[in-house]
Amino acid sequence: MPGSPARPGGRREHRDAAPPLSHTRRSRMSITAAMPTAKERPRRTRTKRVSHLPAIRLSSLLPSHIDLHDPLKPSLVCRDCGTWVPITGMQSKTQKLVPHHxxxxxxxxxIRCRSSNRRIEWDMTIPEWHQALTDAVKEAASRQATTVLPKAFSPATDQTLRARAQRTPAGRLADWNAVLPRVAATDAHRQVAPAGDSPALSRTVPLDKLKITH
Structure with a gap:
């Protein structure tokens, strides 16, 4: 190609040739590192924009999700992103959440939150919020887990368990020897064939041991 610089060996270099692979990787790394991150949330903003979403009523939030300890710097937990967001415009007609990520x-x-510049409806006073927060803390403390005591045994069960714990191997052997006569009598009654047990039109079953002959 005319005007292209010659390389060693007589070949010419094209100006529109693809860049080396290492250069492409470096470019991608630099672009990834330059991606914007979330910014720190300001306390005050001068923007006049107001979100089209309905206003957030303080009474609809949990008392623990509202911070009114400093009336000039209040904040609350955003419903959409779940993070603490300052409230701006405390000395103006409209109070709203500051723009935030x-x-x-x-x-x-x-990533901009959809509740940025969302209006706040003050349907509760600071003393009411303090009282609601105190009640919530007391309720949470009353729900703490307590020690569960085991249920007491009935008198009969307690007596049986105590007697079982006091038994010795010799005592267990004596108890077994005491019931052996009754066990032997029961086995003897089982071996007695009742009258009329054999069918009338068939051969009788031998009661002695069978002898197998080959």
Whole structure:
């Protein structure tokens, strides 16, 4: 090709040739490293944008998901992303959540939360929130696990278990020897054939031991 520089050996180098594979990998690595991450959430914003989503009522949230200890710097847990988000506009007519990403700052990807600039409806006062938070803490403390005591045995069961624990091998042998006569009598009654046991039109069954002859 005219104008292309010559390489050793008489071959010419094309200017539009594909870059080396190592160069492509380096470019991909640099692009991946430059991906934006979630930014730190500001306390105040000057944007006039308001989300079209319905306003969040404080009474609909758990008391533990609201932080009103500093009335000028309140925050709450966002319903959509589940993270703490500051509330801006405390000295203006409209209070709303600041624009924020769904993940932690400088860690997660920069994905904007759909509840950014969402209005807040103050349907409870700070003393009411304090009281609700105190009640929630007391209720959670009352639900703590307690020690479960085993159920007591009945008197008959307790007596049986105590007697079983006090028995010795000699005592067990004596008990077994005491019931041996009754066991022998039961076996003897089982060997007696009742009257009319053999069929009338068949050969009788021998009661002595069978002898097999070849």
């Amino acid at each position: 769904t993940g932690r700052a400088d860690v997660a990807a920069a």
